[in-house]
Amino acid sequence: MSATRYLLVCQNVDCKNRGSELLLTELKKRAAESGCTDVEVKPYMCFGACHEGPNIVLYPEKSWYAGVKLEDLDEIAAHLTGGPDVVRLDKIDRSLKELIYQLLDAGLF
Amino acid sequence: MSSARKGILVPNGRIAGSETLDEYMARGGYEALRRIAESLTPPEVVQEIVASGLQGRGGAGFPTGKKWELAVTNHASPRYVVANGGEDEPGSVKDRLVMENHPHLVLEGLLLSAFAVGAETAYLYVNHTLDKAIKRLEDALREARERSFVGTAILGTSVNVEVNICRAPTEYVAGEDTAALEVIEGKKPLPRQKPPYPTTAGLFGQPTVVNNVETVANIPAIIRNGAQWYRQYGTKESPGTMLFSLGEEVVQPGVYELPLGTPLRFLIYECGGGPRWNSELKAILPGGPSSAFLLPNQLETPLDHQSMRAAGSALGCGVVRLIPQGVCMVEEVLRIADFFSRESCDQCPACRMETNTLVALLQRVQKGQGDKVLLDQFSKVLEFNRGKGFCALINMPGPPILSAIRLFRTDFDSHLTTGTCPR
Numbered sequence: 423m424s425a426t427r428y429l430l431v432c433q434n435v436d437c438k439n440r441g442s443e444l445l446l447t448e449l450k451k452r453a454a455e456s457g458c459t460d461v462e463v464k465p466y467m468c469f470g471a472c473h474e475g476p477n478i479v480l481y482p483e484k485s486w487y488a489g490v491k492l493e494d495l496d497e498i499a500a501h502l503t504g505g506p507d508v509v510r511l512d513k514i515d516r517s518l519k520e521l522i523y524q525l526l527d528a529g530l531f
Numbered sequence: 532m533s534s535a536r537k538g539i540l541v542p543n544g545r546i547a548g549s550e551t552l553d554e555y556m557a558r559g560g561y562e563a564l565r566r567i568a569e570s571l572t573p574p575e576v577v578q579e580i581v582a583s584g585l586q587g588r589g590g591a592g593f594p595t596g597k598k599w600e601l602a603v604t605n606h607a608s609p610r611y612v613v614a615n616g617g618e619d620e621p622g623s624v625k626d627r628l629v630m631e632n633h634p635h636l637v638l639e640g641l642l643l644s645a646f647a648v649g650a651e652t653a654y655l656y657v658n659h660t661l662d663k664a665i666k667r668l669e670d671a672l673r674e675a676r677e678r679s680f681v682g683t684a685i686l687g688t689s690v691n692v693e694v695n696i697c698r699a700p701t702e703y704v705a706g707e708d709t710a711a712l713e714v715i716e717g718k719k720p721l722p723r724q725k726p727p728y729p730t731t732a733g734l735f736g737q738p739t740v741v742n743n744v745e746t747v748a749n750i751p752a753i754i755r756n757g758a759q760w761y762r763q764y765g766t767k768e769s770p771g772t773m774l775f776s777l778g779e780e781v782v783q784p785g786v787y788e789l790p791l792g793t794p795l796r797f798l799i800y801e802c803g804g805g806p807r808w809n810s811e812l813k814a815i816l817p818g819g820p821s822s823a824f825l826l827p828n829q830l831e832t833p834l835d836h837q838s839m840r841a842a843g844s845a846l847g848c849g850v851v852r853l854i855p856q857g858v859c860m861v862e863e864v865l866r867i868a869d870f871f872s873r874e875s876c877d878q879c880p881a882c883r884m885e886t887n888t889l890v891a892l893l894q895r896v897q898k899g900q901g902d903k904v905l906l907d908q909f910s911k912v913l914e915f916n917r918g919k920g921f922c923a924l925i926n927m928p929g930p931p932i933l934s935a936i937r938l939f940r941t942d943f944d945s946h947l948t949t950g951t952c953p954r
Contacts, residue, residue: 434887435877467891470884470916521915528908529901530891 425462429453429502430479430531434468437475445476445490452499461502466531469522471514481526486519487511539752539764539772540636540745544788546628546774549667552674555635561680563754564639567646568686571754576647577603580750582758584770589615589706589743590819590848591923592769592836601730602648602738610650611734613715614641616657616664616744617699617706620819621870622850625774625786626744630657630664633748634671638694640747642681643754645692648740652693656711659698668696703874707922708741709733710876721878722922743848745774765791769835775849777803789834796830798851806853814854814938818847820867821927823934824854843934859952860939864932865893871928881919888912889928896943899950906936906943 431437431446450463469477474488478498485507487498497508525531538544542558555561581596602610614637618626630637637655645653657665672694675681683691697715704710705720712734714720733739749771753761762770769791775798777784782804789798795817799805806812814824817832823844825832832842839846854863872886892908895901913929920926936943945953 434883436880467887468880468884470880470888472880472883517915521911524911525888525892525908528892528904530888530895530905530908 425460427461427483427502428481428531429461429463429498430466430481430526431463432467432469432475432477433465434472436472437477440476441492442476442490444492445478445495448492448495449478449499452495453502456499456503458502464531470518474513477514479522479526481523481531483507484519484523484526485512486514488513538788539761540629540748540774540788541633544772546625546632546786546788548632550633550635552635552671552678555633559755560635560751561639561678563751564642564646564680565686566754567643567690568688573603573647573649576643576754579754579758580647583753583761584758584768585746585749585753585761586769586836587743588745588749588773588848590620590821592846595742595746595749598730598740598742599644599648601728602740605731605738607738608649609652609737610648611652611654611737611739612641612644612648612650613654613656613708613711613734613739613741614644614744614747615706615708615711615741616655616661617711618658618661618744619701619703619706620848620850622778622819622852623776623848625776625849627658627661627664628786629744629748629774630655630661631667634664634667635675636748636751637668637744638671638675638681640750641694642675642685642692643750644740644742644747646690648738650740651691652695654715654734655694655696656699656715657696658701658706660701665696665698672696702876703870704876704922704924707924710922711741712739721876722920722924724921745848766833766835766837768837773834773846773849775802775834775851777851780806780808780853780855782807791835792833792838794831794833795825795851798834799830799853806855808855811856812853813856813858814860816852816854816931818845819850819852820870821845821923821930822847823930824860824938826938845930859946860935860942861893861897861946862952864935865890865897867931868893868928871924875924879920879925881916882925885912885916885925886928889932893932896946897950899946899948902947903944905947909933909936 476490478487577599585595586592616626641653707722709723710720729739765771772788787802812827868889872890875882875886
């Protein structure tokens, strides 16, 4: 089954400094373990919300997770398999989200 | 165009040979400095530069006299002056050639600047790869010291100006004024948030004037001959002459001094001898990689700030590039976007996001991975991030990319539909 949903994990300077490489590895592991083959966990270049990082976006759902910590991953992974969205991690300015979602809609991921 | 090749910075408008101190003095060199010993006051020097209408030659075109006035209205002391020879603009060699061949011109200009704004310490900020320029400036400094043009009690007066040479890193942003100040302070070349501008809080927090090397090189002739003499060159709004750099695309590459307002065609065909290649001209990038492209039917555009703005582009620091038919503008702007992405100092999140995103968008266009909706994203990304960086780099990729999409849409459509350049 090919991916129809994408969990995009920012790998730019600030997010990396705050541990986004480990988050990417862990999320890949959890997505594989949970058997959700419709989700591809991918690195992303930059969402422009560096001060709020690490940033992760689930597309096409358009769920934004900011300031993600290792302890948040269980909830995010649960959402991939039908659990509730982790809305408490959405702290991002609406105008930035609109821009990023338009870029993703245009295929930039 | 009778005055076109006369040159007021350098003889005959061509930088050539290594001018000695005696040769420089034979054409009036250090006469302006001598007037300090006679009667000239700092406010008079500032007012002469204000009256001359001299604009900065580093790219922004800010009025030099205005910058000096801002520094002197701040009563904090000490003050500093810096001649910025970082020169990291691709294709620009004018500052290097002036420093290598006319070091005393730069030095006298810097000394006059220091005198005008009441600075006793001045810096020559020079790209560290320019060994010859640094050597020539060091030699010039020694010779000037022997003649009492620099140091303590210049020409027997109470004026003291010490000049230091600071080697600049080669990063693009290291040429930005406040990044230069950081380097002189011994730190990394990272632009500062503004305000405060250097004229308020510059080097070591003190009022500082940073002028491009070419700007500084204009000062001696203005003080020696007066603002009205200077204004006979150029246009009312952009007085004087400017150094323009032509690269290997023309028969005679080099740096040419021309009065501002000279048509672009004169520079390319009369000075440069026209394109080296046989194919037709496709586009002109008249002001370095951050300017918008012009079409061949705009060759009569005068080389001055106002005319270039009216034509939809910018004069920048005078680096003119020619693009022949056959070059794909998608590939061309991808190179430019990639340059700005690599040269972003990564300090400002908005700049990082913008420059990375522009490259990624262009790569998708190049590979034909998407449709026309991709092209709408460029202006949105640029508009969202406009002015959100500490320096001007964040605004630089926009003009070349947006003008290329507007003027050469068939190149972009070809890539979007076939993933290849137009045939």
